[in-house]
Amino acid sequence: MGKLADWNWVERAGTLNTSRVKQSLTMTKNGEKRYIFDLTITKFDQSNMLSELKTFIAVSQYGTFSSAGARIGLTQSAVSAQMQRLEEELGFALFDRTGRSATLNDAGRETLTLAEEMMTLYARLSERGAVAAESGMLRVGAIASAQVSFLADALARFRDDRPGWRIRVVPGVSLGLLGQVDSGELDLAVIIKPPFALPSELEWRTLVTEPFVLLVPKALVRGKGAPRSWRELLRSEPFIRYDRGSFGGRLVDRFLRRSRVNVRDVIELDELQGIVQLVARGIGVALLPNSAGLGKWPAGVVALELGEATFQREIGLVQRPRHSRQAVAGALADCIGMAAGA
Numbered sequence: 001m002g003k004l005a006d007w008n009w010v011e012r013a014g015t016l017n018t019s020r021v022k023q024s025l026t027m028t029k030n031g032e033k034r035y036i037f038d039l040t041i042t043k044f045d046q047s048n049m050l051s052e053l054k055t056f057i058a059v060s061q062y063g064t065f066s067s068a069g070a071r072i073g074l075t076q077s078a079v080s081a082q083m084q085r086l087e088e089e090l091g092f093a094l095f096d097r098t099g100r101s102a103t104l105n106d107a108g109r110e111t112l113t114l115a116e117e118m119m120t121l122y123a124r125l126s127e128r129g130a131v132a133a134e135s136g137m138l139r140v141g142a143i144a145s146a147q148v149s150f151l152a153d154a155l156a157r158f159r160d161d162r163p164g165w166r167i168r169v170v171p172g173v174s175l176g177l178l179g180q181v182d183s184g185e186l187d188l189a190v191i192i193k194p195p196f197a198l199p200s201e202l203e204w205r206t207l208v209t210e211p212f213v214l215l216v217p218k219a220l221v222r223g224k225g226a227p228r229s230w231r232e233l234l235r236s237e238p239f240i241r242y243d244r245g246s247f248g249g250r251l252v253d254r255f256l257r258r259s260r261v262n263v264r265d266v267i268e269l270d271e272l273q274g275i276v277q278l279v280a281r282g283i284g285v286a287l288l289p290n291s292a293g294l295g296k297w298p299a300g301v302v303a304l305e306l307g308e309a310t311f312q313r314e315i316g317l318v319q320r321p322r323h324s325r326q327a328v329a330g331a332l333a334d335c336i337g338m339a340a341g342a
Contacts, residue, residue, distance in 0.1 A: 052086040053115045135164035141177035141189030154339035174247045187329040188319035192247040205317040207340040210289035213303040217282040238284030239263035243270035
C-alpha cells in the first residue's frame with residue numbers, strides 16, 4: 001500500500017480540514033482509495049461521539065435524515081445538527097448535499113465501515129462488562145476473630161446474591177492486611193483500626209467496638225477476703241501479654257502505661273484463643289477484647305470489667321474505593337456490615 005501525495009485533490013474536493021485532522025489518502029492493490037485517519041491528534045468530543053456515530057449509521061441505513069430520526073427518536077433538525085457536528089469533529093464532509101438530499105460521499109462510505117466496526121467493538125466491550133459483573137474473584141483479608149464470628153454469615157449472604165463470584169479469604173494480622181489492601185493485593189480487609197491515620201486513598205468503615213476485660217483464672221477470685229481490683233491483679237499476677245506488634249497489643253501497652261501499672265510478663269503471643277487457654281490453665285492474667293469471635297469464656301476463667309478505665313478496640317473494613325471490582329467489593333462490604341450488625 002503506497003501513500004499518495006495528492007493533497008491538492010483532496011482539498012479541492014472539500015473533504016479535508018488539515019487544521020483539525022491528519023488524513024492520508026492511500027491506494028490499495030486493487031486501486032481503491034482509502035482514508036487513514038490519525039486519531040491521536042483529532043479533537044473529538046468523546047462524550048457525544050458514540051451517539052453521533054449511531055445516528056450516522058442510521059442515516060446510512062434509512063436513507064434520509066428524517067427517516068433516520070423517526071427510527072431513533074430524533075427530529076430531522078437534531079439529526080442534521082449531529083451530522084454537522086460529526087463532520088466538524090472529523091474534519092471532512094461525509095455527505096454530498098444537493099438541495100434537501102444528502103448522500104454518502106467516498107469519505108462517508110469509508111467512515112461508515114469504520115463506524116460499524118467501532119460500534120461492534122463497543123457492543124463486545126459492553127457484553128464483556130456484563131459478564132465480568134457476574135463473575136470473578138474477590139480477595140478479602142480478615143483477622144482471626146472476624147473469621148470465626150460474623151464473616152461466615154457475610155460470605156453466605158454474598159454468595160446467595162452473587163453465586164458467580166469466588167472469594168479468597170486471606171488470614172493475617174491487621175498491619176499486614178492493611179499493607180496488602182494499600183498495595184492492591186487485597187480488595188478489602190477486616191482489621192483492627194490502626195492507632196495512626198490511614199492513607200488518604202483508603203476508606204474505613206467501623207463494624208463493631210469491643211471493650212477489653214481482664215481475664216483471670218477463676219481460682220483467683222474465689223479466695224477468702226475482699227476481692228482484688230484489676231489493678232492489684234495486674235501488678236501481682238503473671239501477665240500473659242497480647243502481642244505488642246499487633247494493633248490490639250499496642251492498645252494494651254498504651255493502657256498499661258496510661259494506668260501506670262507495671263506487669264510481670266511471662267508469655268507474649270498474638271493468638272487470642274491461645275491466651276484464653278493459658279489463663280484457663282492458671283498460668284496468669286490477660287487483657288483481652290470481649291469479642292464475639294472468642295465465644296463463651298471457658299469454665300476456668302472469669303472476665304473482670306475495667307470500669308471507668310475501660311478501653312476498646314474498633315473492628316472495621318478498610319478498602320481502596322477506586323478499582324475494577326469496586327462495585328462488587330462494595331456489595332460484599334455491605335454484607336459484612338449487616339452480618340456484624342453495623
